[in-house]
Amino acid sequence: MDPDKVLANIKVAKAYNSDHQMLLAEKVEDLMKNQNLNVKVVIVDSLTAHFRAEFIGRGTLAERQQKLNKHMHILLKLADTHNICVYVTNQVMAKPDVFFGDPTQAIGGHIVAHASTFRIYLRKGKKGSRVAKLIDSPNLADGECAFFVEESGLKEVK
Numbered sequence: 001m002d003p004d005k006v007l008a009n010i011k012v013a014k015a016y017n018s019d020h021q022m023l024l025a026e027k028v029e030d031l032m033k034n035q036n037l038n039v040k041v042v043i044v045d046s047l048t049a050h051f052r053a054e055f056i057g058r059g060t061l062a063e064r065q066q067k068l069n070k071h072m073h074i075l076l077k078l079a080d081t082h083n084i085c086v087y088v089t090n091q092v093m094a095k096p097d098v099f100f101g102d103p104t105q106a107i108g109g110h111i112v113a114h115a116s117t118f119r120i121y122l123r124k125g126k127k128g129s130r131v132a133k134l135i136d137s138p139n140l141a142d143g144e145c146a147f148f149v150e151e152s153g154l155k156e157v158k
Contacts, residue, residue, distance in 0.1 A: 011037070018050040018067060025074045032082060040084055044075065047088040048107045065111050072115035088116070129157050 011031075015021035025044070031037045048068065055064030079086040090112060092104040106112065106119075113119065119136040125146045133144035146157035 015050060018054055018071075021050055022067075022071045022074065025071065025078065028078055029082070039082070042075070042078065042084060042086045044086070044088040047071075047090050047112065049091060052091070052107060065109065068108060069111045069115070072111060076115060088112075125157070 013024050015024055021044070025042070028039060028042055032039050051064050051068050055061070055067075075086045075088070078084065091107045093107055095103050095105050102123075104123075106121075113136070116136070117138060118134070118140075121133045121135050123131050123133070125131040129146045129148050131144055131146050134140060134142055136142075148155040148157065
């Protein structure tokens, strides 16, 4: 593939708050219809960052989760009605009360977990590698694979 052609077909929009992020997700459908864009993938980087920054403390947890749920459903509808892939990245937090296993937990709770079809946890591996662990899938068994990210692409760890 020609890198210049690939880059020319990528549209980037930066969200400045949670309302703007939700609006951008809603506008993807308008771009597909009005500007006749052939959208195949939508990527939301750091899904919960604005929600966490704006809704601080336990007192706003219910409002934050309701708004996050609405956002996830907008993205799900977009994926289902237009047959496109929607990928979201998410933050994790440390759980200091975990003594065995991985002490990290995804932000967003059950709202994000249940609205996601596939959940993949990425972490650092040994010797500069990365590990992708499939946490949840409707049709695949849990598992993991290690890989290196190189300039030429992804390389499997042997």
